[in-house]
Amino acid sequence: MAPFSTMLAYLLMVVAPLAAAVPFHNRHSLTPQTHTHTALNMTHLMNVVINPHAKNIIAGRYIVVYNNTFGDAAISAKQAQFAAAIAKRNLGKRDGLGNLLSTEIHSFKLHTWRAMALDADNDMIQSIFDSEEVAYIEADTKVQNTALVAQTNATPGLIRLSNKDIGGQNYVFDTSAASGMTAYVVDTGIRVTHTEFEGRATFGANFINTNDTDENGHGSHVAGTIGGATFGVAKNIKLVAVKVLDASGSGSNSGVLNGMQFVINDVQTKKLAGKAVMNMSLGGSFSTAVNNAITALANAGIVPVVAAGNENQDTANTSPGSAPQAITVGAIDATNDVRASFSNFGAGVDIYAPGVNVLSVGIKSDIDTATLSGTSMATPHVAGLAAYLMTLEGVTNVDDVSNLIKNLATKTGATVQQNVAGTTDLIANNANL
Structure with a gap:
């Protein structure tokens, strides 16, 4: 599975210029x-x-x-x-x-x-x-985000997620899916007042010495793909903002660890083991500490879904993309299933999902939208899918969730085009469950 070198918070921004348990009340900047x-x-x-x-x-x-x-x-x-x-x-x-x-x-x-x-x-x-x-x-x-700002607003990402072949017309999904589930978005924060979230998004913790809201836009965009009313995969899910990256998308491994500490504490307090996913659309250079923390989090009943990264390199060089207990996501263009030129690759990648020109939530207003590209954008498709399947199929641990996602992808027969040898060719799909 899948730099915290700049934990290019896989706010993975590739187009224009490569644009992505401690109690919360001790909020100290961990990005000096x-x-x-x-x-x-x-x-x-x-x-x-x-x-x-x-x-x-x-x-x-x-x-x-x-x-x-x-x-x-x-x-x-x-x-x-x-x-x-x-x-x-x-x-x-x-x-x-x-x-x-x-x-x-x-x-x-x-x-x-x-x-x-x-x-x-x-x-x-x-x-x-x-x-x-x-x-x-x-x-x-x-660490830092690395999402890619695009120029167009149309994206068929959700449609691709529920259709066997390219060119589908609708997003087919179970309206009850993800009820009772919580997604922790470890990122730049979330604009929780945005109409897309329908009151289901809340502030959790801030480990950056800035405002609690999203000042970058990456985290809100990610949250919208996970659970937005229009743009979201899992439209009933609760979303919790865990802010570990600042307005420029920068952070540190220690700050990300603080974020994970909050997540595990909150899950234990609210008895959400087996009912929680964590999205980390960020990354940096390989870190044993971060990978081991991901394993600990998975063992506590939380499904971690992470970005493969946007450097067009082997995910083995990055964290958390290389964490064995994470579901690591690469990016494709949903219009043709071609691997995105920026997407990391290698044996650590578990699944591909749409990550080019993805339309989701913006932060200029409570009705704003934005279009971004990157493995940061592919990851929340799979985080939302994981939560969706956990409620419908009763799976609760990361291995079972990962295997189910791969099995459903295999059944479609769809494969990644222009892929790199030694990398999975599976494309995430809900199989209309």
Whole structure:
């Protein structure tokens, strides 16, 4: 399955210029743009971090993943020691680029997976690395959306999703599907007041120091494809905005982890295991931490659907696109089933869906529309389809949902045209269920 390098939040914008559990009340920006340095020298930490050559590393910021052979009590005690040391050591201190280091840490507990994100100088991160409770450390990296703005407004994406062949006239669907389901949109936020959402979209959490609403448009567009009244695949679903990307579509791996922590907490609080999907139309360079967090989330009863990415490269180089427990989605043009020229490929791609000139929600007003292209746009077609099938067929875990989607796609006989060898040729379809 399927960069968090720029977690090109697979807000995947390819046309014009390539245009995509912590309580919420602790809203701290996890995208310190002033920390970002594309030519950061990590040679001094080659033996400490597992990704010293990653793109778009955030200077002085790390994701520390704990060894799961230790119990919660031992990890909590060790983390308290780290937090106390950071609070003192980072006070008034700057990193090598002159940026003030934060004195706070962000803790993650996704099912049995535990980690923390923090700012640290070289000596401190070496000390943390030497602790037996620590499994590995990643340098935090930047993520970003990458949706593609198109010039036209017509898109046959929904029609393609319910027709065996190209050129269908209607979107055929069960009007009761996705009732009782919730989709978490981990993205730039959602314009929840838009008429397309009929009151079914709500604000969940904001891990960016900006307004709670969508200032970019990518997240709202994605949400509209999942569950909009006109543009949506699953027209009864509830939509929850989890904002991890700013107005420019930028974010960080640690910010995305905070978003996932919120999702798993909310699902557990509301007893939604087996009734929730998570859409992540974003991505960046390969991240072991992010992929493991996806696995933890899937094990907690949430179906993660992620974008393959828009770099026309193997998804194995990206996260979360390469996460084994995610359903990774590539993009086709629904008018001819041709693989989109920008779409990532490889064995990690599970399914293709319409991702060229997709019409959905805009953010200029509560009735605005926008047309975007990218694997970011293909992904919500499959997230909506997953929720649709979960209610109709009674499947609840990611493996069963993924297999059902693939089986239905196989039955249509439709295949991706001009595809890359070694990549699935299956096109998502609801088989008129």
